[in-house]
Amino acid sequence: MKKTNISITCMLAVVLLVSCGSPSSNTSGAGTWQSYSGDRNIEKRVDSVLKLMTLEEKIGQMTQFSANWSITGPVMSDDFQPYLEKGLIGSIFNATSVEGIRRMQQIAVDSTRLGIPILFGQDVIHGYKTIFPIPLAEACSWDMALMQRTAEIAALEAASDGINWTFAPMVDIGRDARWGRVMEGAGEDPYLGSRVAEARVIGFQGGAGGKALGELHTLLATGKHLAAYGAAEAGRDYNTAELSEHTLRNVYLPPYEAAAKAGVGTFMASFNEINGVPATANRWLLTDILRDEWGFKGFVVSDYTGINELIAHGVAEDEKHAAELAVNAGIDMDMTGATFIKYLTQLVEEGKVSEKTIDTAARRILEMKFLLGLFDDPYRYLDEERARQNTMTPEFMETARKAVAASVVLLKNDNQLLPITKEKAVTLALVGPLMNDSINLNGEWAGLGDRNKSVPILKGLTEKYKDSTVKLIYAEGSAITETSPEKIAGAVSAARRADVVIAAMGEDFNWSGEAAVRTNIRLPEAQRALLKALKETGKPVVLINLSGRPLDLSWEDEQMDAILQAWFPGTQGGHGIADVIAGDYNPSARLVMSFPRNVGQVPIYYNQKNTGRPVDLTNESIDYKSSYLDTSITPLYPFGYGLSYTTYTISDLRLDKSSMKAADDKIIITANVQNSGTMDGEMVVQLYIRDLVGSVTRPVKELKGFQKIPLKAGESRQVSFELRSEELAFYGIDRKKKTESGSFTLWVAQSSDDNENVATFRVE
Numbered sequence: 001m002k003k004t005n006i007s008i009t010c011m012l013a014v015v016l017l018v019s020c021g022s023p024s025s026n027t028s029g030a031g032t033w034q035s036y037s038g039d040r041n042i043e044k045r046v047d048s049v050l051k052l053m054t055l056e057e058k059i060g061q062m063t064q065f066s067a068n069w070s071i072t073g074p075v076m077s078d079d080f081q082p083y084l085e086k087g088l089i090g091s092i093f094n095a096t097s098v099e100g101i102r103r104m105q106q107i108a109v110d111s112t113r114l115g116i117p118i119l120f121g122q123d124v125i126h127g128y129k130t131i132f133p134i135p136l137a138e139a140c141s142w143d144m145a146l147m148q149r150t151a152e153i154a155a156l157e158a159a160s161d162g163i164n165w166t167f168a169p170m171v172d173i174g175r176d177a178r179w180g181r182v183m184e185g186a187g188e189d190p191y192l193g194s195r196v197a198e199a200r201v202i203g204f205q206g207g208a209g210g211k212a213l214g215e216l217h218t219l220l221a222t223g224k225h226l227a228a229y230g231a232a233e234a235g236r237d238y239n240t241a242e243l244s245e246h247t248l249r250n251v252y253l254p255p256y257e258a259a260a261k262a263g264v265g266t267f268m269a270s271f272n273e274i275n276g277v278p279a280t281a282n283r284w285l286l287t288d289i290l291r292d293e294w295g296f297k298g299f300v301v302s303d304y305t306g307i308n309e310l311i312a313h314g315v316a317e318d319e320k321h322a323a324e325l326a327v328n329a330g331i332d333m334d335m336t337g338a339t340f341i342k343y344l345t346q347l348v349e350e351g352k353v354s355e356k357t358i359d360t361a362a363r364r365i366l367e368m369k370f371l372l373g374l375f376d377d378p379y380r381y382l383d384e385e386r387a388r389q390n391t392m393t394p395e396f397m398e399t400a401r402k403a404v405a406a407s408v409v410l411l412k413n414d415n416q417l418l419p420i421t422k423e424k425a426v427t428l429a430l431v432g433p434l435m436n437d438s439i440n441l442n443g444e445w446a447g448l449g450d451r452n453k454s455v456p457i458l459k460g461l462t463e464k465y466k467d468s469t470v471k472l473i474y475a476e477g478s479a480i481t482e483t484s485p486e487k488i489a490g491a492v493s494a495a496r497r498a499d500v501v502i503a504a505m506g507e508d509f510n511w512s513g514e515a516a517v518r519t520n521i522r523l524p525e526a527q528r529a530l531l532k533a534l535k536e537t538g539k540p541v542v543l544i545n546l547s548g549r550p551l552d553l554s555w556e557d558e559q560m561d562a563i564l565q566a567w568f569p570g571t572q573g574g575h576g577i578a579d580v581i582a583g584d585y586n587p588s589a590r591l592v593m594s595f596p597r598n599v600g601q602v603p604i605y606y607n608q609k610n611t612g613r614p615v616d617l618t619n620e621s622i623d624y625k626s627s628y629l630d631t632s633i634t635p636l637y638p639f640g641y642g643l644s645y646t647t648y649t650i651s652d653l654r655l656d657k658s659s660m661k662a663a664d665d666k667i668i669i670t671a672n673v674q675n676s677g678t679m680d681g682e683m684v685v686q687l688y689i690r691d692l693v694g695s696v697t698r699p700v701k702e703l704k705g706f707q708k709i710p711l712k713a714g715e716s717r718q719v720s721f722e723l724r725s726e727e728l729a730f731y732g733i734d735r736k737k738k739t740e741s742g743s744f745t746l747w748v749a750q751s752s753d754d755n756e757n758v759a760t761f762r763v764e
C-alpha cells in the first residue's frame with residue numbers, strides 16, 4: 001500500500017497550499033522548468049517552504065550522499081546517517097533497494113523538522129534491469145524514437161524501485177577512441193549528438209517535448225558532463241581539456257544546449273578543467289552560459305567529489321575554499337563531497353557566499369522536488385507491485401532485442417557471406433571468448449542489470465537455427481586475453497569441420513566506461529592469434545566485434561570476410577545479434593564515431609578542418625601536405641558508414657532555390673532514394689553541408705539532417721529536407737552565433753565520405 005506524506009501534508013498544509021488527502025492542483029504533469037517558470041503556484045509553494053527553513057537546512061538540500069551500497073567512486077568516510085536524521089540531505093544516490101529507499105524516505109519525511117522528501121538518484125545509463133545496448137551503440141541506430149523508448153523503459157523500471165533521478169544522458173562529444181567513456185555518449189557529431197540528447201531527455205523525463213515531467217513513470221534527467229569532458233587530452237580520463245572558445249561553442253556545447261532546450265531538469269559539472277578553469281569552479285560556464293545564455297532553470301550537481309578535487313586541480317587551498325569557488329560558480333548540489341554541509345554556513349557568516357546564493361540553489365532543488373510530485377507523495381515512485389509489473393516485461397525484451405539489431409553495424413561483407421539464413425545447409429563453427437559469454441554483454445554502467453540473465457550469442461544462434469538445416473559446432477578458442485595451443489587447436493578443428501566460422505571477439509566490459517582508457521585499441525594478441533589460425537584454415541570468417549569504443553580493426557579488415565560491430569548489446573544481445581546474422585533483421589546501423597586505421601590517428605572525426613595544406617586523397621604522398629608518412633589520413637570506417645544486406649542508391653538531388661536569406665529563410669532539398677537490392681531494409685539518408693568561406697575556418701563537412709526510412713526491395717521514395725538558414729549559424733570571428741553569407745556545398749549521402757550527390761547554394 002502506498003504511504004502518504006502525513007508529516008508534510010498536515011504540518012505544512014497551509015503554507016504549501018496542499019490540502020490533506022487531496023493532491024495539489026498543479027504539480028503532477030506540471031511541465032518542465034521551461035513551462036512552469038512563471039507558474040506562481042509552484043513558486044509560491046517553494047517560497048512557503050523556504051521561509052520555514054534555516055540556513056543549515058537549505059544547505060542540507062544542497063547536499064547529496066552516496067548510500068554506499070554500490071560505490072561508483074572513491075568511498076567517502078562521512079557517514080550520512082546523522083545528516084539524514086537532522087533533515088540535512090537533499091539527495092541520496094546509489095540506494096539500490098526498495099526497502100532501503102523507503103526507510104530513508106521515512107526518516108526524511110516523518111522524523112525531521114520539516115519532512116522534506118529526499119531525491120533518490122542513480123546512474124541509469126542504458127537501462128535499469130532491462131539493459132539496452134550501450135548508448136554509443138544505440139546512437140548508431142540513428143533511430144530517435146527507439147532511443148526515446150529505451151530511455152522511457154529504463155525510467156519506468158527505475159522509478160518503480162523508488163529512483164527519481166538519473167545521471168543521464170551523457171552528451172559529451174567523443175572524438176578519441178582511447179577515452180573509455182565514449183561508450184556512454186552518442187559519438188563525434190554535434191548535430192546528431194544534439195538530437196540524441198533530446199530524445200534521451202524526453203524519454204527519461206517521460207513526455208513528448210519534455211513537457212510531462214511529473215508523470216508517474218518519470219525520472220529527472222541529467223545533462224552531463226558540462227562541459228567538454230570528451231576533449232580530455234590524449235583520451236586520459238579526468239584530464240585537461242584545452243580547447244578554444246570556438247571549438248567549445250561550435251562542437252562541444254551544442255548537445256548540452258539541446259538537452260537544456262529539451263527541458264532536462266539537471267546538469268552535472270564535469271571533472272575536467274577547460275582552459276585552466278575546472279568546470280566545477282567555472283562561473284562563465286555554469287552561470288554565464290548555462291543560466292544567462294541558455295536560460296536553464298533546473299539545478300546543477302557536481303560530479304562525485306568534483307568540489308573536493310578543486311584542491312588537487314590547484315585552484316582551491318582547502319575544502320572550504322573549494323566549496324566557496326563551486327557554489328559561487330553555480331554548483332547547486334555537492335555530490336558526496338560533503339563540502340557544502342561542512343563549510344557553507346561559515347562561508348555565509350564570513351560574507352564569502354551570499355545568502356541569496358544559498359536560497360537560489362535550495363529553491364532550484366525544491367522546485368524539482370515539487371515538479372516530480374514528491375511533496376504530494378514522497379513514495380509515489382516506490383511501489384513493489386508496479387516494479388513487479390514493470391520489470392523486464394515481454395515488451396521491454398522485444399524492444400531491447402530490436403535495439404540490439406538496430407545498433408549492430410555491418411562493416412564488411414565480402415561475397416555476401418552474411419546473412420546465413422535458416423534455409424542454408426551449412427555448418428557454422430562458433431568460436432571466441434565472447435561467443436558463450438553473458439557477463440560482458442551488458443557493458444559498463446549497466447544499472448541493476450543481472451549479467452547472468454543476458455543472452456549469450458551462442459544461445460541466440462542456437463535458438464535461431466533450432467530445427468533448421470544450419471548446424472553449429474562450438475569451441476571457445478581463446479579467453480579475452482589468454483589462449484593456449486590446445487584451445488586454438490580445438491577452434492581450428494571446429495573450423496575445419498565447418499563451412500563458415502563466426503568468431504565473437506572483443507573487449508572485457510570494464511575496459512570502457514569511467515577510468516578505463518586504452519592506448520592500445522586493438523584486439524588482444526590472444527584473440528588475434530586465434531583469428532590468424534582460423535583464417536589459415538581457408539574457411540570464411542565472420543568477426544563479431546564487441547567493444548565499448550571503436551577499435552583499430554585494420555588487420556581484421558584485411559583478413560576477415562565479414563565484420564559486425566556489435567558493441568555491448570545488453571540483455572537481449574544474443575537474440576538481436578542472431579537476428580542480424582540470420583537475416584531476420586537487415587542491418588541499418590551507421591557509425592557515429594570514426595574507426596581509426598591505428599591509434600596514432602586519434603582524435604579522428606569527419607568534421608575536421610581543411611587546413612592550409614589539404615591532402616589530395618587521390619595521392620596522399622604529395623609532400624608538404626597535412627598527411628601521414630605511414631598511413632592515410634582517412635579513417636578505416638568513417639562516420640555515417642555501415643553496410644546492409646541490400647543496396648541503396650540516391651539520385652535526382654534538387655534544391656527548390658539556389659539561394660536563401662541569412663535569416664528566416666529555408667531551402668527545401670529533395671532526392672530520390674531507392675532500395676536497389678533484393679531485401680527490404682531501412683536506409684539512413686544523411687544531409688551534409690560545407691560552408692566554403694567563413695569569418696573563421698569551417699569544417700569540411702557538417703551533418704545538418706538525417707532520416708531513417710524503411711524501403712522495400714526495389715522501392716523508391718522521395719525524401720525531403722528543410723534546411724533553415726538558422727541551422728547554418730555558428731560562432732564566428734566576433735564570437736557571436738550567426739549565419740554568414742556565402743557559398744555552400746551540400747550532399748545527400750549514405751555516409752560522411754559519400755560525395756556522389758552534390759549541389760551548391762548561397763546565403764545572401
Ligand code: NOJ
Pocket residue numbers: 072073123167224303304514
Ligand atoms: C562519476 C561519473 O563521472 C558520473 O558520470 C557519475 O554519474 C557519478 N560518478 C555517479 O556515479
